[in-house]
Amino acid sequence: MNLFRLAGDMTHLFSIIVLLLKIHATKSCSGISLKTQELYVIVFLTRYLDLFTRFVSLYNTVMKIVFIGTSFAIVWYMRYHKVVKQTYNKDEDTFKHYFLLLPCFVLALLLHNEFTTMDVLWTFSLYLEAVAILPQLVLLQQSRNIDNLTGNYVFFLGAYRGLYVLNWIYRYFLQDHRARWIPWISGLVQTALYADFFYYYILSWKKHEKLKLPA
């Protein structure tokens, strides 16, 4: 465990807490893509299959349970909570996210470390996580006003993966010197998808203006 990875995990956790707080406090999920949240549930379920079979550390186990639990809670709020679900605007959440599942799964069948169920699904979860933010970014581009909490949520989500890239650099040069192409490449693709969001987010922050993504 190094500082970059710990900071990355904490930023990831923080992004989820920001989102849960937004939904719980405002009883609204406007501007949030349910599709991205559903993809995250699939990512965590396929990523943490070894939750009960392999013990890495208490930290690891606790964080996995928290990530699975919170992502379920967010989807539950947006789908079933009597007040929140009315604030979900499905006509602006238009991305065909199920079209992401098959390519990621096929790619995992072709490109993986070991051809085992656990490893193929773990690899699938990495590829899926890389593109899971797409419905949310598309929604932000279409929605008129992006409220601060939603903007912060996406920012911290991107920052977490950026910190993981630093963690991989640190681990490779200072620790185990082992290349892990699959997490590296999917993590870089994921971080790259945030690049333009980061640009407009920081620009709006510097100009003290409302965040607006070009359509």
Added chain:
Amino acid sequence: AEEHAAKDEL
């Protein structure tokens, strides 16, 4: 063991 090490991350 080699690949499992890669899975110590979240």
